[in-house]
Amino acid sequence: MTTTTAGEQTAGYMFDNATDEAANQLRFLGEILDLGTRRLLTEAGLTRGWNVTDVGAGAGTLTAWLSDQIAPAGHVTAVDLDPRHIPTGPNITVRTGDIRHLTLEGAQQAVVARLVLMHLPEREQVLAQLMGALAPGGVLVVADWDCTWRDMIRRSPSPRATELIERFHDALIGFGESRGADMGWAKRAPEVMMRAGLVDVDSHIESRSWRGGTGICLLHRSNSIQREAQLLDAGMTRDELTELREVLMDPELLLSGYLMHTTVGRRPAHT
Ligand SMILES: C[S@@+](CC[C@H](N)C(=O)[O-])C[C@H]1O[C@@H](n2cnc3c(N)ncnc32)[C@H](O)[C@@H]1O
Numbered sequence: 073m074t075t076t077t078a079g080e081q082t083a084g085y086m087f088d089n090a091t092d093e094a095a096n097q098l099r100f101l102g103e104i105l106d107l108g109t110r111r112l113l114t115e116a117g118l119t120r121g122w123n124v125t126d127v128g129a130g131a132g133t134l135t136a137w138l139s140d141q142i143a144p145a146g147h148v149t150a151v152d153l154d155p156r157h158i159p160t161g162p163n164i165t166v167r168t169g170d171i172r173h174l175t176l177e178g179a180q181q182a183v184v185a186r187l188v189l190m191h192l193p194e195r196e197q198v199l200a201q202l203m204g205a206l207a208p209g210g211v212l213v214v215a216d217w218d219c220t221w222r223d224m225i226r227r228s229p230s231p232r233a234t235e236l237i238e239r240f241h242d243a244l245i246g247f248g249e250s251r252g253a254d255m256g257w258a259k260r261a262p263e264v265m266m267r268a269g270l271v272d273v274d275s276h277i278e279s280r281s282w283r284g285g286t287g288i289c290l291l292h293r294s295n296s297i298q299r300e301a302q303l304l305d306a307g308m309t310r311d312e313l314t315e316l317r318e319v320l321m322d323p324e325l326l327l328s329g330y331l332m333h334t335t336v337g338r339r340p341a342h343t
Pocket residue numbers: 084085089098101102105127128129130131151152153154169170171172185186187188191192
């Protein structure tokens with residue numbers, strides 16, 4: 073599979089697990105999203121003995137939970153470009169690599185990819201690969217944020233705070249798009265999964281609001297630290313970034329998260 077390029081960099085993931093801030097960023101993702109993803113996996117039938125692959129496992133918060141759910145007979149394979157934050161365990165195998173170039177082990181009862189496909193220009197080919205790893209009747213869970221929905225400020229402490237948050241979003245999302253991310257892919261995932269032959273495809277959309285200093289506000293703050301250079305390139309100043317980070321800690325701020333679309337589909341039992 074050819075990896076497309078954006079500018080001089082290989083297109084793909086817009087963050088970097090090797091940065092000092094990455095452990096915070098990935099932990100915040102788990103805190104914001106794990107409850108919802110766990111609920112949907114449980115509804116999809118996750119149970120002891122399943123073999124599951126967690127693609128782009130990040131901090132491995134889901135990996136660790138999955139390993140508890142399927143132990144002792146089941147097994148979790150956690151795949152990541154940079155797996156340094158993934159915990160180990162007796163029923164966890166960690167694989168390092170680019171999902172665009174890996175062959176996954178087959179016969180999985182579930183494959184989960186949260187906040188990965190939106191970043192990869194080759195998302196439809198990767199989705200076909202993930203489907204190929206499923207056992208007949210196995211479940212594919214694709215979870216991504218719809219970042220095209222921008223009506224996220226429920227309460228702002230000031231017009232200046234609103235302006236800084238909007239400019240931060242514009243700059244961060246612009247950077248992601250320059251790396252090949254599709255900020256609206258989550259909305260198309262159900263159609264693509266149905267077209268690819270999955271059955272019982274169902275999509276759940278979820279968001280909640282967070283006060284300054286919690287949840288999504290901490291994630292935005294962390295992203296603004298991890299991608300400071302790119303935000304400066306996009307025209308924000310260091311003083312504005314300092315001000316933005318103060319705003320994101322202000323309890324007078326109430327922000328919704330991006331809309332999380334979790335799409336679940338099943339490989340037909342007889343294929
Ligand atoms: C936004 S984080 C999401 C982490 C975790 N899935 C979660 O939702 O909490 C994306 C993760 O996918 C990994 N990743 C990005 N592109 C990848 C690729 N092409 N192959 C494998 N892993 C990739 C990153 O290294 C990172 O750990």
